Structures are given as C-alpha cells and as structure tokens.
Amino acid sequence: MSAQIIHIPQLLTANELIQIDDLIATAHFVDGKTTASSAAKEVKNNLQITPNDTALQQIQSIINTALQQSPLFNIAALPKQIYPFVVSKYQNNQSYGWHVDSPIMGSPAIRTDLAMTIFLSDPNSYQGGSLMIQNDQNVVTLKPAKGDAVLYPCQFLHCVEPITAGERLAAVSWIQSNVKDSAQRQILFQLNQVHGALHEQAPHAPATNLLLQTHSNLFRMWADV
Incomplete structure (x- = not known):
C-alpha cells in the first residue's frame, strides 16, 4: 500500500455502527448522479441518502464525533474543514468508474486535499465493490472491515468496482487540510x-x-x- 493511503481500523465502534444501521434503514435514497460533477455523472452509478434527510444528519454527527476522537485521523489529515459526509449504497451491479474528485466543493467552498471512505458493510456480505486507488506506482485494492476508514489524496484516480452480489454501504467525505502539500x-x-x-x-x-x-x-x- 502507498504510504499516502492511510487505513484507519475501527474508526467507528460497534455501538456507533448499530446506530448508523438503524438510521440507514429509515433513510430515503436517490440516484447518486444528482450530486456528481459533469465528468463524474458518466461513470457514477449508485444511490445515496438525500442531503436534507434527518437520518443523514444524525449519521454525520456520529461520524464527526468519531473523527474528533481519532488520533490517527487527526495526525494524518491535519484537518481544517470537512465536507458533510455522503452515505452511498451500491447494489445490482452498480459501480463508480475511474474518476478524480472535484478540486473545490461546497458552499462555502473547500479545497479537497484528501478523500475519506468509511466502510459501513461487512466485506463478507457483498461481492465486488472494492475501492481501487491508482497511486504513483500501482493500483491499490481495498475492502476493509465494517467501521474501518481509508484516507487518501484526492489527486489519485480511484473507482468502486461493480457489485456482483449483496449490498455495499459507505460514508464518503473530502477534507481540506491545514497542510495542502x-x-x-x-x-x-x-x-x-x-x-x-x-x-x-x-x-x-x-x-x-x-x-x-x-x-x-x-x-x-x-x-x-
């Protein structure tokens, strides 16, 4: 694995994951293309919780508290601003093809230095769906445990492999660091x-x-x- 790709084991506790599972069960999902940039729309095929859903706001609160309490995240990211987390769902051969994230997001705008994926499904509960990141040397394939997170620079091309069985849930965000290089x-x-x-x-x-x-x-x- 690249030194710039940071695996954060057990970012979310078992109790936090239970709370998030219960909230996701009540949430309303829409086509993920609604929040994709023009280039990403062509390769994005998933579902995500609507931005104004109260369940999403509660999930974001749980995750933000976990991030504040994670020494590894704060040491690695040196966060200045964190974009509100998006919760996505992949099923029935859905995927997110190779793409690079927008350099600026949100209002007020933040610079996207780092991306973070928090895995919300047991890796044994679905087939396919790995996060793949193209770094300077090779392609890194990641499918960690439920509750784990992966932090990586936004300049890397990345994708989510097609789901061939089961369902993949994840929370995704972007971070502006206090050190942009x-x-x-x-x-x-x-x-x-x-x-x-x-x-x-x-x-x-x-x-x-x-x-x-x-x-x-x-x-x-x-x-x-």
Whole structure:
C-alpha cells in the first residue's frame, strides 16, 4: 500500500455502527448522479441518502464525533474543514468508474486535499465493490472491515468496482487540510509517528523533545491557515 493511503481500523465502534444501521434503514435514497460533477455523472452509478434527510444528519454527527476522537485521523489529515459526509449504497451491479474528485466543493467552498471512505458493510456480505486507488506506482485494492476508514489524496484516480452480489454501504467525505502539500503532510505524519515511539521509551529525553520541536516548526512553516 502507498504510504499516502492511510487505513484507519475501527474508526467507528460497534455501538456507533448499530446506530448508523438503524438510521440507514429509515433513510430515503436517490440516484447518486444528482450530486456528481459533469465528468463524474458518466461513470457514477449508485444511490445515496438525500442531503436534507434527518437520518443523514444524525449519521454525520456520529461520524464527526468519531473523527474528533481519532488520533490517527487527526495526525494524518491535519484537518481544517470537512465536507458533510455522503452515505452511498451500491447494489445490482452498480459501480463508480475511474474518476478524480472535484478540486473545490461546497458552499462555502473547500479545497479537497484528501478523500475519506468509511466502510459501513461487512466485506463478507457483498461481492465486488472494492475501492481501487491508482497511486504513483500501482493500483491499490481495498475492502476493509465494517467501521474501518481509508484516507487518501484526492489527486489519485480511484473507482468502486461493480457489485456482483449483496449490498455495499459507505460514508464518503473530502477534507481540506491545514497542510495542502501531500508530501509535506506525509513528512509530518511520519515525524509524529516516530515521536510517539520515542515518547513511549523516553518521554523527557532531549532527542524526544528535539523531534517534537522539529515537527512543530515544520507544521508552523507549512500550515495554510
């Protein structure tokens, strides 16, 4: 897997997933093409909950709370703005062909630095439906556990394979980061991971403090606020 594609295991707890399942059961789904850009309309074939549905608003609230409480998400994304989550459904050979996300979304507009998919179906409950991401080296195929999330740069081409059996549910959003350059964001992520390991071994050592200082100074240098 590419270093820029971050897998976040168990972003949602079992209890949160039960709440979301109950809300999805009451929600109204419409053709996903209604929110696609002109280019994406040609390859998008799915359903999604209508934006004004109260069930969707409750799901968004649950997810946003989980994101606030996820150290891995916040370290990797360095989020500034998060687009309201869209909940999509794929069934009966539906898919989302190869595409790149719009660079600007919403009103007020945000720059889409990162995309996030949260998987809301057990991978054993459907066939096909993998998230595929074309990075600089190869194609990464992902079909993680229910409640897991995948975070990846929006400049990568990606698609959802056709569903051949069952039903795939997912929540999708886009993030404007406080650091818009993906390489700089990756450096900060790696430094944070190393600092965490050093802090466990020697929290007050000079090297630990120096690494934290270096991370902070680079973040300050690169921050887009």
